[in-house]
Amino acid sequence: MPKYDSQKVEKKWQKKWLEEKVYEPDLKNPKKPFYNLMMFPYPSAEGLHVGNMYAFTGSDIYGRYQRMRGNDVFEPIGLDGFGIHSENYALKVGTHPMEQAKVSEKRFYEQLQAIGNGFAWDEHLETYDPEYYKWTQWIFTQMWKRGLAYRKKQRVNWCPKDKTVLADEQVEGGKCERCGSVVEKRELEQWFFRITAYAEKLLQNIEKLDWSEKVKIAQRNWIGRSEGALLKFPVMGSKLSIEVFTTRPDTLFGATYMVLAPEHALVLELKEKISNWKDVEKYIESSKKKTEDERIAEGKEKTGVELKGVKAINPANKEEIPIWLADYVLSGYGTGAIMAVPAQDERDSEFAKKFKLPIRTVIEPITGEPRTDESERAGIVAIVEDPKTGKILSLDWRDGGGVLFVGGGIESGEDLIRCGVREIIEETGYKNLKFISSTETIHHHFHAFSKNKNRYMHAIGLYFQLENEEREKERLEDHEKDKFIVGWITKDEAESKVKDAMHQYIFQKLIRGKCYSGPGLLANSGKFSGMDSEKAKWEITKFVGGEKKIQYRLRDWLISRQRYWGPPIPMVYCEACAKENKGEQKEMPGWFAVLENELPVELPKVKDFRPQGKGESPLASVKDFYETTCPGCGGKARRETDVSDTFLDSAWYYLRYLDPKNEKEVFDKKIIKKWLPAEMYIGGAEHAVLHLLYVRFIAMVFHDLGLVEFDEPFKRFRAHGLLIKEGAKMSKSKGNVVNPDEYIKKFSADVLRMYLMFLAPFDQGGDFRDAGILGIERFLNRTWKLYESEGKKNKTSPAFHRAVKKVTEDIESLHYNTAISALMILLNEFEKEGIAPEEKVGFVKLLAPFAPHMAEEIWREVLGHKTSIHKEMWPEYDEKLIKEESFTLVIQINGKVRASVEVPIDISENRAKETALGNERVCALLDGKELKKVIYVPKKLINIVV
């Protein structure tokens, strides 16, 4: 038998698989269709990243396994080649994106071949192929026809480096997701998709999806549904009123002022009445100029200006309240105005404190949480005695906010009750809770404590910081010093004691509760006082004539990009029609979709494809491109010159895969019906709210257009983890990107595949270090050797059946690392015990998804089969054979393992106990001791308590 030459063998099978069409299911007539989708990559032309390979391998193992389960697995591949990412690369290397795309495509596809995935190459597609983007544009026209695409002037995110607008989803912490530049705000007219129309459905459907939980949570948060009320606050001496959205209408009586976003339209309407207009104007200007970054740099420091001369009326208590302008209120959310309830809202509270606005408490916590009382704030030391250990613990509360023991000290027990300390004491069982003050305020408190010692507490001791020892001794001279001073601790000791759990508990409850924003009982709220806040919400809404309202955080999808490398938006604007108010949509005169038979609107090859930076695409200076005729009147018209967001390309690619060469239709409905929704979709968690939300949205629109029957495209979605390199994220800037090619050359694709999967659980990601790769190489070499040797055993072992079970279950749950470990254990067993014929067949099948090349080589060349192993049936295991006949009974004494004996699996409890108590070692250890209890856990252990 020849030595295993991985390089040759892998190339041989990759070629053969293509010839034999092993991975090409019959798309039109599948028996058991199984769509195994993987997020397609953006080709960066530097080549395939080992991180891509990690993800692809994980998906492929699953696909290969499903194929061996008798499914017609469809595992397509393509390139998400349009977009800023690819365009920027082209700019960097100075090649035209169209040329660069060809280069990247070749390179990527070669690499994707080399990793040994079972891709259906016949159906490959590229988003920059006119045959593809023809349909991307067609989708745009469908959106338009359904009223889901519209133009709007809005403050949008502008990336100064990429010179284009960005969707909200593409801005991370005020910076461009791609290049990291600080995003600016620009007022531009742009195309949007009305994704908000589907907010509720996008949210509701999440429940029925079998998706990674973290992705579901991220989507829920992104959609951000909240239930509240719309309330109107009349402006004094005018017919105008300010409408606000609030989730807490129950706090209306505590609304002591209002805030409008600086962009709020009402400000201009009130201009005449505002006495300090200059200041107001200045504030508006300055907040307009502020970039996101500046806002973040300011932190949460509130700024604002009062609209002097105007007042609003609180509809609940008819109180006149001031109106402010502040940028902590966002124009894009709710109505762009709020009612401020500083007593019950953290942000309002901050603002009110800074600008000295009145604060009125309207919600009292039911459980006795602390009240905020600004005026009474100082440091406190609490001394607590643990009732069990008698240990004295202490805590220095400095600058706390919670509270009342200070200044006036504790006047009565009611104070304690009010702040909830008693509940805490009772709850925790710390009965002897004592409080004393810090050194600064000691005299004050000393008296208070002495006086109150027979009430809810009494002081037993005072701890002082060591450095003040002398001073404090002096100060205490007059008091009952000896009785109270129990010890001295250093500052460090005091600080370490702060960490004590009991204190932290109190700390949480008393000090950190800044301003109370939870539910409770209403106070200072007229006839609603005393009512439960939940109930009061709708009662008060009704009382002031407000209406219930559901608000979403989700905003419409900004689809235009002022770049070159994307599908031109297939719209035409006719000025003449606009003047006559003609057009396809009433709200948008002059606009027409390009006719279907004129699609695609081809992206012209222009020399200067550089972004312009004027809020216009490079296409805006290509006359040949934008000059066209109006589909409405036939006159001169101008094409839209923006291109669409890359995420539109990837929002429907999975549909096109099934019929990529269809020239007549976007896809074949019959085929779609057979294959979708997809059984499995695997991809990166970084797309949790971008791609994965858009793709669902487009599917829903297709559903409503009657194009598809499903309204969710993927039954299962699993996010893979992130592959990092020696503890750090792989990135070009760090220069630690690992190229799989060299590893494939040095070892083999099989070795690299298995190594990547063995690193860590697939959904967790892993740390790529060269260190462990030898282990996998050895494993595969030993496997090869095993098949070289003659089997001398005939009977299939239970170990084999156990391994089949383990590997099967692990692949299904994507726990590839433990599946591989099970294969290793089995190999160890075979090397020791020999391998039976059935095991020889089974083992190589178990290996096939992980190391497809070697498995095929063994299957065909060594075992002499004519057809591919990858179309063989997955081995079955026999539950009966897995059952053990005996088990190791562990004998514990007081929870510690003292002995173990091998006993039959069906041993009775009594018999087991007898065995345990009869054990020599146990007898010796138990000698003379009285048995208190014997616990028997079937098939596990016996614990003898003495």
Added chain:
RNA sequence: GCCCGGGUGGCGGAACUGGCAGACGCGCAGGACUCAAAAUCCUGUGAUCGCAAGGUCGUGUGGGUUCAAUUCCCACCCCGGGCACCA
């Protein structure tokens, strides 16, 4: 600040509904083979005390529940990811 993950030997990681912590692999040490090295094979490998039998400690920290806690409860600390003034 909020929401998700996570914290286990020298390292990557394993441990089902609480039941022998450290599977599997890497690394390391010792041995075999070899003139030698590599490769391969065998043995050992959490810490600590002990000549040994064996004992003690040990899953981020501090508490708790339990016959028994990596696993459950409370609080805290740290790391990774996401969101971030969303009323």
